[in-house]
Amino acid sequence: MDKLDREDTRLAVLNDIQLPVWIFDVDDSRIRWANPPAMAHWRASDPEELYARDFSADMSVSVRERLGQIRGECVAQSRTVSENWTLYPDNIPRTVEAVLSAFKLPGERTGLMVQIIDEVRHATSENLRSAQALLHTSAMISLYDEKLDLLYSNPRARTVACCEGQSLRDLLVDSADLHVIEQQIERYGSCDIEAQVCTNSGNAWYSMNVRSSPDSITGKQSLLVSGYDITARRNAQREVYKIASTDSLTGLPNRMALMEHLQQLCEPGNGRFALLFLDLDRFKLVNDSLGHAVGDRLLQAVSDRLKLCVEEYRGFVSRLGGDEFVVLLDGFESRAATALVAQTVLDSLDSNFDIEGHQMGIQPSIGICLYPTHGDCGAMLMQHADVAMYAAKQARTGYRFFNARMNDNLQSRLQLENDLAEAIRRQEFELYYQPKICAREGSISGMEALVRWRHPTKGLVSPLEFISIAEETGKIISIGHWVMREAMLQQRAWAQQGHDFCVSINVSAVQINSHGFVQSVTECLREVGCAPEKIEFEITESLLLADSGYVLNILQNLSALGVRLAIDDFGTGYSNLAYLQKYPLHCLKIDRAFLVDMEQTAILEMILKMGKMLGLSIVAEGVETDRQIRWLQNHHCDELQGFYFSKPVPVAEATGYIETFNPVRVNLQVA
Numbered sequence: 095m096d097k098l099d100r101e102d103t104r105l106a107v108l109n110d111i112q113l114p115v116w117i118f119d120v121d122d123s124r125i126r127w128a129n130p131p132a133m134a135h136w137r138a139s140d141p142e143e144l145y146a147r148d149f150s151a152d153m154s155v156s157v158r159e160r161l162g163q164i165r166g167e168c169v170a171q172s173r174t175v176s177e178n179w180t181l182y183p184d185n186i187p188r189t190v191e192a193v194l195s196a197f198k199l200p201g202e203r204t205g206l207m208v209q210i211i212d213e214v215r216h217a218t219s220e221n222l223r224s225a226q227a228l229l230h231t232s233a234m235i236s237l238y239d240e241k242l243d244l245l246y247s248n249p250r251a252r253t254v255a256c257c258e259g260q261s262l263r264d265l266l267v268d269s270a271d272l273h274v275i276e277q278q279i280e281r282y283g284s285c286d287i288e289a290q291v292c293t294n295s296g297n298a299w300y301s302m303n304v305r306s307s308p309d310s311i312t313g314k315q316s317l318l319v320s321g322y323d324i325t326a327r328r329n330a331q332r333e334v335y336k337i338a339s340t341d342s343l344t345g346l347p348n349r350m351a352l353m354e355h356l357q358q359l360c361e362p363g364n365g366r367f368a369l370l371f372l373d374l375d376r377f378k379l380v381n382d383s384l385g386h387a388v389g390d391r392l393l394q395a396v397s398d399r400l401k402l403c404v405e406e407y408r409g410f411v412s413r414l415g416g417d418e419f420v421v422l423l424d425g426f427e428s429r430a431a432t433a434l435v436a437q438t439v440l441d442s443l444d445s446n447f448d449i450e451g452h453q454m455g456i457q458p459s460i461g462i463c464l465y466p467t468h469g470d471c472g473a474m475l476m477q478h479a480d481v482a483m484y485a486a487k488q489a490r491t492g493y494r495f496f497n498a499r500m501n502d503n504l505q506s507r508l509q510l511e512n513d514l515a516e517a518i519r520r521q522e523f524e525l526y527y528q529p530k531i532c533a534r535e536g537s538i539s540g541m542e543a544l545v546r547w548r549h550p551t552k553g554l555v556s557p558l559e560f561i562s563i564a565e566e567t568g569k570i571i572s573i574g575h576w577v578m579r580e581a582m583l584q585q586r587a588w589a590q591q592g593h594d595f596c597v598s599i600n601v602s603a604v605q606i607n608s609h610g611f612v613q614s615v616t617e618c619l620r621e622v623g624c625a626p627e628k629i630e631f632e633i634t635e636s637l638l639l640a641d642s643g644y645v646l647n648i649l650q651n652l653s654a655l656g657v658r659l660a661i662d663d664f665g666t667g668y669s670n671l672a673y674l675q676k677y678p679l680h681c682l683k684i685d686r687a688f689l690v691d692m693e694q695t696a697i698l699e700m701i702l703k704m705g706k707m708l709g710l711s712i713v714a715e716g717v718e719t720d721r722q723i724r725w726l727q728n729h730h731c732d733e734l735q736g737f738y739f740s741k742p743v744p745v746a747e748a749t750g751y752i753e754t755f756n757p758v759r760v761n762l763q764v765a
Contacts, residue, residue: 098127098200105129108337109332114210117197120161123150126205134208136183152182165206168196171353174338176211193331195338209334211327212301234300234592237307238262238317242272245316254293254323262317265291275304279317288324299328341413343390344397352412352420356472360465361426366427370436371461372400374417374443375487376636379603384452384644391449393417394454403442407435419458420476427464429495436460436493459486460493468496488562511563513549517570522548527579527748529755530598530713530735533727536757540596540630541588542735543581543741545573565604574605575614582624584745589628593752598630600662603637606643612651619655626656628683634662638677646677653678663715665701674708686716686736695725702729 098105098117101141105127108115114135116128125144128136138144150158164175174195180187190210197207234251238244242262247255247323266272267290276286291300307318339351340526344714347355359367381389393413400411400419410422421439426432439460446453461483469475478496482505486494490512494500517523525543532539547555564570578599585597605611619626631652637645649659660681661674665688674682682705688698705712714726717736726734740751 102496111209112326112334116208117199117205118161118208119199119203119205119753120165121203121205121226123153123158125149126199132210142563150308156408161206164194165204168194170208171205174335193334195334207334207338209330211331212322212324217543232322234319234321234323236262236265236319238319240315242317251689254295254298256292256294260292262319267292267297277589277655279304280283288328298323298325300324311390341415344394344413346397346401346419347410347412349412352410352414352422353472354421355410355412356475356489360420360471362477365425367465368423368426368432368435369413369433369463369465369475369479370423370439370493371419371463371483372419372421372439372458372475373483373487375457375459377417378608380454381458388449388452392447392454392456395449396443397446397560399442400439403439404435409435420479429464432462432464433493434494436462440492457492459483461486462493462495463562464495488539507563510555510560511567514547514560514563514569517547517549518569518576521576522550523573523576523742524548525577525584526742526744527584527597528735528742529740529748529751530733531739533723533734534732538593538595538752538755539733540598541585541599541748542583542598542600542742543577543630544600545577561602568604570602571608572604575618578615579618579622582618582622582629583763585628586622586624588749589625591749593615594628596630596658597630598632598660601631601633603634606633606637606648612655615652616655619657627658630658630660632660632662632683635664649677660713674710679710681711681713683713683715683735684731689714689716689718691724699729702731706730 105117109129111129112131114129114132116132118124119126119127122674123145125132125136128138128141128144133141133144136144136147164177166176174193176191176193179190179192190555191212191708193211195207197205199205232250233248234254235245235248236244236251238261244259244261249476254531263269263272271287271289274287275285284303286301286303288299288301290297292301300320302321304317304319308316310316337614339348339354340346341348351599356369358364377389377392380392383562397411397413397419400421403409404411404421404423407423407426410424412420412422414420421435423432423435426435441456443456443458446455459481461481461567463469463475463479463482465475468478478500481500482494482496485500486492526545526546527541529538530540530542531537545557545561547557547560549555561570564573578601581597581599619629633649652661658680659678660683661679662683663683663685665685682701684698684701688701702712711732713733713735714722714731714737717723717726717734717738719738721735723738740748743751
């Protein structure tokens with residue numbers, strides 16, 4: 095049975111509320127937590143006895159269905175529901191006013207937070223005018239004439255009055271409440287209202303019933319007012335609302351509070367505003383490699399920076415959940431002004447965070463919508479900003495404003511996701527191979543395996559289009575396992591043909607952080623019969639960004655198996671040669687960007703020298719010219735890879751290349 099954490103800060107606050115509050119599990123009809131007043135309400139001897147009760151036995155089908163409907167409304171519309179319910183805590187019916195809201199339970203389930211506001215009272219003018227009720231009731235009862243001057247007040251009303259003969263006009267703190275009362279009396283003859291009243295101990299909230307009634311002495315029309323002090327209830331409601339509308343991790347307004355604020359901003363007559371939808375890139379990597387505790391600290395630090403960024407604009411910052419945030423900028427209607435704020439946010443979050451000794455930068459992707467240009471309601475603006483955020487993430491532009499074409503792109507992406515699932519089932523993937531050439535001997539020193547997707551209608555789909563989707567959806571795990579097995583089989587096949595060189599396999603950070611990756615590699619090596627030292631896994635620098643003990647342990651275990659480890663595209667990310675000493679690496683692959691401008695070779699030369707000092711083999715990617723080859727040979731680069739020698743080709747062409755390779759044919763001068 096799932097249990098709520100008794101130390102949950104949300105529940106600790108609810109313990110201090112003097113009204114009954116409990117958490118109800120709709121799925122199995124049990125109370126999961128209750129505060130002391132709720133324990134008393136249910137006549138429970140102790141918490142465990144109450145939590146063990148099965149309420150389904152006395153619950154009708156219609157009641158069970160209604161509870162399910164309320165939960166759905168609370169979750170879908172991010173709101174609370176107030177209804178009158180008849181409960182039977184001691185087999186005696188009690189009609190109460192209950193406020194229900196969604197509450198997250200363990201195990202990704204949702205229950206209901208139930209707060210009992212008060213027993214429903216049904217007062218009539220007859221019993222209110224009875225002497226017993228007038229003298230002894232805790233209700234404040236008063237009679238006012240047509241001019242709203244006081245005719246009579248009972249002892250309770252006189253006790254709380256600010257002054258003798260306090261009029262109804264002076265009693266009400268907000269004159270708007272009096273206007274509502276007068277309208278309701280004129281239309282219906284009575285009015286029920288919750289209003290602040292002026293008492294001798296300060297302003298207080300009262301639930302008031304006001305009705306037109308003839309004065310028994312003069313016979314003229316008068317107003318009979320009865321009221322109960324509900325200040326404690328209102329304060330409790332405010333506390334409950336604060337808890338329900340606040341993100342417990344960051345203290346920011348949550349999705350429910352955001353949607354309420356959006357609804358207010360979208361009301362007719364209000365001005366323009368901007369909505370920024372933020373998603374933190376590579377946050378999952380931090381969570382997976384450093385743990386959720388560090389991830390939570392990072393989210394808290396991000397929320398603090400966001401608040402500082404938009405403080406001068408009086409921006410509204412909220413957290414939707416996970417690594418998603420929304421910023422609302424009231425009064426913004428200019429794209430240029432909004433873009434300036436978005437860039438400020440990007441710059442602020444780009445500065446390193448120091449989280450428990452880990453230095454890390456985090457870069458968001460931001461989707462931007464302007465009201466009413468991009469939508470006339472909160473739901474539409476959120477949807478369009480989400481679409482724009484994905485466009486920014488794909489384009490790596492930092493932020494993007496929404497445009498209608500993005501919807502078409504989103505549909506294409508969703509279709510590609512569906513096709514990707516089918517591609518795994520139908521085995522539509524194949525491996526291409528690109529050779530690596532030994533710069534010193536002029537021989538083929540290895541092959542890099544590169545996955546390709548042959549779509550049944552689109553032909554070859556670029557890895558740039560589907561790898562990121564596969565990582566986000568988790569499908570990279572099964573794709574990666576297939577790639578690993580096929581590449582090992584091909585290495586063994588080439589070795590049996592006399593070409594016993596290393597085959598490199600690209601491994602996603604998602605794979606490395608997945609459960610059982612090392613075991614999967616071990617089993618694959620044993621099943622295929624491939625020599626471990628002839629397999630090289632290429633990983634990205636971002637995997638080492640978090641400086642994680644977990645990642646270090648995985649890489650050490652892989653190295654212990656005998657496989658080689660290389661860093662791919664070195665120099666494009668958080669390049670830091672110092673951290674290379676910590677990891678059991680064998681090779682650095684220098685990103686092709688360093689070969690584009692051969693006039694600026696200082697950084698490239700430094701990487702080559704430092705790599706040699708650390709005992710690492712160096713591979714230069716993107717080799718395309720004779721000049722590049724000569725420079726790399728003169729500076730003792732170990733291996734060369736690029737279109738100068740061959741583009742990635744299917745296995746049959748790769749085998750033909752291997753069998754006919756000649757250094758002279760590719761104009762490679764050998765020392």
